[in-house]
Amino acid sequence: MKNKNTVRIAITKGRIEKYAVDIFQESGIDCQELINKGRKLIFHDSVNNIDFVLVKAIDVLTYVDHGVVDIGIVGKDVLLEQNKNYYEVLDLKMGKCKFAIAALPDTNLNEGYNRKKIATKYPNVARNYFRGKGQDVEIIKIEGSVELAPILGLSDAILDIVETGNTLKENGLVILEEVCDISARVVVNIASMKLKREEILNIISMLQNSVTVKENLIAG
Amino acid sequence: MLNWMRYIPEGTKDVLFDECREKIRIEKLLRDSYINCGFLDIISPTLEFYDVFNGENTTIAQEKMYKLFDNQGRILVLRPDITTPIARITATKLNEASFPIRFCYTSSVFRVNESLFGKTNEVTQSGIETIGINSIKADAETIIIGINALRNCGLKDFKIEIGQAEFFKSLIEELKLSGENKEKIRGYVEDKNFIALDHFIIENVKEYSPSSLKAIKELPKLFGNIEIIDKALKLTNNRNAIKALENIIDVYRLIEKAGLASYVTFDLGMIQHMDYYSGIIFRAFTHGVGGYILSGGRYDGLIKKFGRDLPAIGFAIDVDSLIIALQNIGHVNYKKDKHLVIYYTEELFNKAFQQAVTFRENGFVCELSLFDSEEETLDYAFNKNISMVISLIEESQIRFYKYTKKWNHKDFESKYLNNFLEEAEKLYEE
Numbered sequence: 001m002k003n004k005n006t007v008r009i010a011i012t013k014g015r016i017e018k019y020a021v022d023i024f025q026e027s028g029i030d031c032q033e034l035i036n037k038g039r040k041l042i043f044h045d046s047v048n049n050i051d052f053v054l055v056k057a058i059d060v061l062t063y064v065d066h067g068v069v070d071i072g073i074v075g076k077d078v079l080l081e082q083n084k085n086y087y088e089v090l091d092l093k094m095g096k097c098k099f100a101i102a103a104l105p106d107t108n109l110n111e112g113y114n115r116k117k118i119a120t121k122y123p124n125v126a127r128n129y130f131r132g133k134g135q136d137v138e139i140i141k142i143e144g145s146v147e148l149a150p151i152l153g154l155s156d157a158i159l160d161i162v163e164t165g166n167t168l169k170e171n172g173l174v175i176l177e178e179v180c181d182i183s184a185r186v187v188v189n190i191a192s193m194k195l196k197r198e199e200i201l202n203i204i205s206m207l208q209n210s211v212t213v214k215e216n217l218i219a220g
Numbered sequence: 221m222l223n224w225m226r227y228i229p230e231g232t233k234d235v236l237f238d239e240c241r242e243k244i245r246i247e248k249l250l251r252d253s254y255i256n257c258g259f260l261d262i263i264s265p266t267l268e269f270y271d272v273f274n275g276e277n278t279t280i281a282q283e284k285m286y287k288l289f290d291n292q293g294r295i296l297v298l299r300p301d302i303t304t305p306i307a308r309i310t311a312t313k314l315n316e317a318s319f320p321i322r323f324c325y326t327s328s329v330f331r332v333n334e335s336l337f338g339k340t341n342e343v344t345q346s347g348i349e350t351i352g353i354n355s356i357k358a359d360a361e362t363i364i365i366g367i368n369a370l371r372n373c374g375l376k377d378f379k380i381e382i383g384q385a386e387f388f389k390s391l392i393e394e395l396k397l398s399g400e401n402k403e404k405i406r407g408y409v410e411d412k413n414f415i416a417l418d419h420f421i422i423e424n425v426k427e428y429s430p431s432s433l434k435a436i437k438e439l440p441k442l443f444g445n446i447e448i449i450d451k452a453l454k455l456t457n458n459r460n461a462i463k464a465l466e467n468i469i470d471v472y473r474l475i476e477k478a479g480l481a482s483y484v485t486f487d488l489g490m491i492q493h494m495d496y497y498s499g500i501i502f503r504a505f506t507h508g509v510g511g512y513i514l515s516g517g518r519y520d521g522l523i524k525k526f527g528r529d530l531p532a533i534g535f536a537i538d539v540d541s542l543i544i545a546l547q548n549i550g551h552v553n554y555k556k557d558k559h560l561v562i563y564y565t566e567e568l569f570n571k572a573f574q575q576a577v578t579f580r581e582n583g584f585v586c587e588l589s590l591f592d593s594e595e596e597t598l599d600y601a602f603n604k605n606i607s608m609v610i611s612l613i614e615e616s617q618i619r620f621y622k623y624t625k626k627w628n629h630k631d632f633e634s635k636y637l638n639n640f641l642e643e644a645e646k647l648y649e650e
């Protein structure tokens with residue numbers, strides 16, 4: 001059984017992991033084991049008594065929801081797509097990008113009476129967005145390279161994450177509408193927040209400080 | 221077509237033997253905790269009309285209910301909750317009753333969860349409702365019984381956190397916001413996202429009284445021990461909000477006098493279902509279970525929906541989560557019984573039967589062998605990890621088998637039956 005006072009943090013593998021490690025290091029949390037990770041799955045910071053695990057984005061909330069990890073670092077895109085219980089306590093203001101609707105040039109989604117098709121990796125986000133606009137669309141779930149769908153004629157448009165816009169440009173797609181901004185967030189299991197109150201609030205405030213420092217650097 | 225004969229639906233579970241026995245034991249411990257305090261058992265139908273659960277202050281989304289049709293085409297649901305049927309019963313069946321009435325129940329509730337995320341769709345709930353009175357005593361009693369019920373099951377390291385639905389409601393009223401913005405603020409408070417809440421308030425809240433704004437901004441941080449209630453009192457002069465806080469303090473004083481203060485924490489940012497709860501709200505957490513194992517509160521508006529205006533408070537314990545928590549602390553009782561098998565020839569059935577009764581009366585689990593040979597019986601006992609077998613083959617003699625690396629035996633005369641029981645006990649102890 002895990003030590004009651006150890007705080008477990010699940011970090012999304014990949015892009016967010018790099019940002020998160022930076023921000024943890026700046027906050028004074030030792031991530032050496034995470035940087036030189038080898039084949040291990042669990043990493044430890046003995047000074048602050050924190051365990052880190054690296055998991056795929058969509059698994060972060062599953063672990064947090066069940067309380068086997070206390071804190072998750074995960075993109076807002078995942079939070080919007082999955083409907084789970086957690087406290088969303090902090091915006092790390094990094095890994096910034098946005099959800100957007102893109103299509104081949106000259107596409108008009110509001111034209112005509114035929115039902116438009118939207119290809120996406122994020123069916124729930126797409127459904128909520130178009131429902132909010134009062135527009136009835138057909139949503140097609142695609143697992144990767146969503147840009148292909150309109151090019152091959154599977155869909156009229158796509159809803160996807162846009163970071164620089166380069167992938168869209170290279171494939172001849174343009175942004176029609178921006179849906180919302182995305183960045184990495186800190187989520188906390190609801191029971192952990194109460195049972196490990198001091199430890200978790202301490203970590204949040206450490207992280208918040210380095211977010212503020214970073215923001216001021218950019219602003220200043 | 222694929223045949224599903226050998227499978228069970230997603231989110232359901234077969235509960236076997238030790239696990240099943242433990243579940244029944246826990247259910248009984250919980251029920252005893254209520255019955256001893258004067259609560260009355262109730263069983264409501266597994267099937268109810270959909271209309272019972274459909275309405276303004278419903279807490280369960282339509283898509284979370286299992287629906288089916290009756291023979292006249294009306295929509296039925298597998299009950300997704302037990303409080304609502306109790307409200308229906310109270311309003312329609314208890315015209316002559318004298319209130320308050322205390323109910324208790326242990327039943328399954330059914331909810332459609334997203335598949336493959338490790339949640340079961342049939343959950344056993346054990347809980348109580350006290351109907352017909354709105355008082356500090358009733359509030360405190362409900363929480364105290366909740367704490368004691370969990371303790372009676374052997375759970376020690378848990379927290380029950382108390383909030384008040386009216387606190388947030390009365391503060392947000394003052395901000396004069398659109399429904400959508402109210403909902404946003406509720407979301408930030410519930411998420412404990414104080415940073416986003418701050419930003420949102422700076423940008424969107426133009427009309428407010430400074431005192432309620434200050435309190436709302438602090439809300440996500442207002443959780444912890446009793447000091448946060450004092451802190452909250454200093455943040456606002458909204459009369460209803462202060463009344464809500466005083467309600468918490470009064471209830472807490474009683475819990476404290478019951479010697480249970482150490483289990484209690486507070487969270488004023490707990491909102492849950494804003495239109496459902498109307499007073500004190502609470503839920504319990506423990507290590508190793510991600511969600512809450514108990515949740516409840518005062519819901520004075522619900523029974524009115526069924527045509528009778530009566531205040532009510534109650535809670536439900538998620539028995540399956542509680543068992544997981546107990547397993548985590550190694551408190552599950554899979555203790556082995558004193559167990560033996562009696563083998564007999566048909567002529568001696570009468571004797572075997574009486575012998576078995578004597579053993580059972582003396583605290584043994586005693587099986588009568590279903591086999592026609594001693595050898596098969598010994599094999600059976602070995603395979604089931606039962607280390608004692610009694611063999612009745614002759615009228616005047618009893619053969620006692622005991623397994624220690626191999627089957628050893630000893631013969632007794634039948635007339636020593638009583639001494640023999642002691643012998644059996646002694647051998648068992650070894």
